[in-house]
Amino acid sequence: MKKSVGARPFIFPYPVFLVGTYDDEDVPNLMTASWGGICCSEPPCINVSLRKATYSYNNIINRKAFTIAIPSKEQASLADYFGITSGKNNRKFEDTGLTEVRSDLVDAPYAEEFPMVLECKLVEYSDLGLHTIFIAEIVDVKVDEEKISAQGKPDIQKVKPFLFSNPERAYFDIGEEIGKAFSIGRFYKS
Amino acid sequence: MKKSVGARPFIFPYPVFLVGTYDDEDVPNLMTASWGGICCSEPPCINVSLRKATYSYNNIINRKAFTIAIPSKEQASLADYFGITSGKNNRKFEDTGLTEVRSDLVDAPYAEEFPMVLECKLVEYSDLGLHTIFIAEIVDVKVDEEKISAQGKPDIQKVKPFLFSNPERAYFDIGEEIGKAFSIGRFYKS
Numbered sequence: 606m607k608k609s610v611g612a613r614p615f616i617f618p619y620p621v622f623l624v625g626t627y628d629d630e631d632v633p634n635l636m637t638a639s640w641g642g643i644c645c646s647e648p649p650c651i652n653v654s655l656r657k658a659t660y661s662y663n664n665i666i667n668r669k670a671f672t673i674a675i676p677s678k679e680q681a682s683l684a685d686y687f688g689i690t691s692g693k694n695n696r697k698f699e700d701t702g703l704t705e706v707r708s709d710l711v712d713a714p715y716a717e718e719f720p721m722v723l724e725c726k727l728v729e730y731s732d733l734g735l736h737t738i739f740i741a742e743i744v745d746v747k748v749d750e751e752k753i754s755a756q757g758k759p760d761i762q763k764v765k766p767f768l769f770s771n772p773e774r775a776y777f778d779i780g781e782e783i784g785k786a787f788s789i790g791r792f793y794k795s
Numbered sequence: 796m797k798k799s800v801g802a803r804p805f806i807f808p809y810p811v812f813l814v815g816t817y818d819d820e821d822v823p824n825l826m827t828a829s830w831g832g833i834c835c836s837e838p839p840c841i842n843v844s845l846r847k848a849t850y851s852y853n854n855i856i857n858r859k860a861f862t863i864a865i866p867s868k869e870q871a872s873l874a875d876y877f878g879i880t881s882g883k884n885n886r887k888f889e890d891t892g893l894t895e896v897r898s899d900l901v902d903a904p905y906a907e908e909f910p911m912v913l914e915c916k917l918v919e920y921s922d923l924g925l926h927t928i929f930i931a932e933i934v935d936v937k938v939d940e941e942k943i944s945a946q947g948k949p950d951i952q953k954v955k956p957f958l959f960s961n962p963e964r965a966y967f968d969i970g971e972e973i974g975k976a977f978s979i980g981r982f983y984k985s
Contacts, residue, residue, distance in 0.1 A: 685980025
């Protein structure tokens with residue numbers, strides 16, 4: 606029997622995105638966001654939602670670009686830091702000693718230390734209430750060379766990503782593979 | 796050193812959503828989708844992207860509503876089935892013996908067997924290319940009673956959700972908790 610837990614933003618799992626932007630004075634910033642995901646295959650697009658009150662919000666509006674880094678589980682504390690501090694009061698790259706890289710494809714920075722980064726150009730955005738959804742085209746994905754699979758893709762075992770759970774307000778590791786997609790469901794075909 | 800793997804829809808992790816809709820003849824359908832996530836806290840909103848070619852696409856346009864079920868890892872094969880078959884040629888509830896429940900809040904069905912379901916009202920949609928993004932307000936979240944935590948939220952250990960990885964084209968379990976959010980990053984505060 607199902608019971609209501611209310612109208613709340615509950616799903617499993619949520620990603621941990623680090624949104625990289627430049628402010629008016631070219632100071633690079635990183636902000637953690639878990640409201641987002643992929644929203645189109647061709648052209649490849651990603652969406653991420655931010656509150657208007659964030660420092661990153663105006664950066665994206667002004668520069669029409671951002672990066673999304675995927676941190677590894679060893680970087681969970683660092684990723685959490687970027688979610689509980691604001692670029693209004695902190696120079697987050699300086700405070701953490703991260704290496705700023707200026708994307709040559711979009712007007713946004715990323716940190717060399719994270720294993721994987723998406724360079725994104727703003728396509729459209731829409732004010733939904735507390736959050737504004739930003740939809741951007743992924744113009745490139747860059748991955749640490751040793752973390753790329755033989756198939757030329759980011760390797761989940763080497764990137765070692767992790768996930769967020771809003772109901773638990775906690776981060777979780779990714780476990781074992783439980784089956785191949787577009788395959789294990791064939792059993793049900795009649 | 797980072798290397799380009801191309802402009803592709805690569806992130807970690809992706810959710811496994813089962814999108815529940817009614818067609819013109821009130822036949823319930825379920826379709827697996829991993830392009831999506833939460834996009835607003837207040838009002839709570841979710842986004843999911845579908846190709847125009849899917850059976851669910853017109854169902855959502857016509858009914859302006861859908862449900863999103865979160866399957867458990869024991870249901871991974873079943874979830875995969877809903878992604879490799881179309882409602883055009885299959886009556887998926889009948890074929891799998893699932894129990895149809897008509898939402899009393901939105902004009903869409905869900906299956907009683909999945910541990911958690913979100914009832915969603917379409918707010919807006921936008922054609923991005925191969926996919927169209929649907930943004931909907933979550934009007935309620937219902938969870939199997941025994942899978943609700945003492946805090947009144949879906950319990951990740953009891954719902955037992957899993958995740959999709961597009962680079963691996965595989966499903967993965969969720970692992971151990973690695974830290975509390977809005978907490979483990981305090982170490983970096985100067």
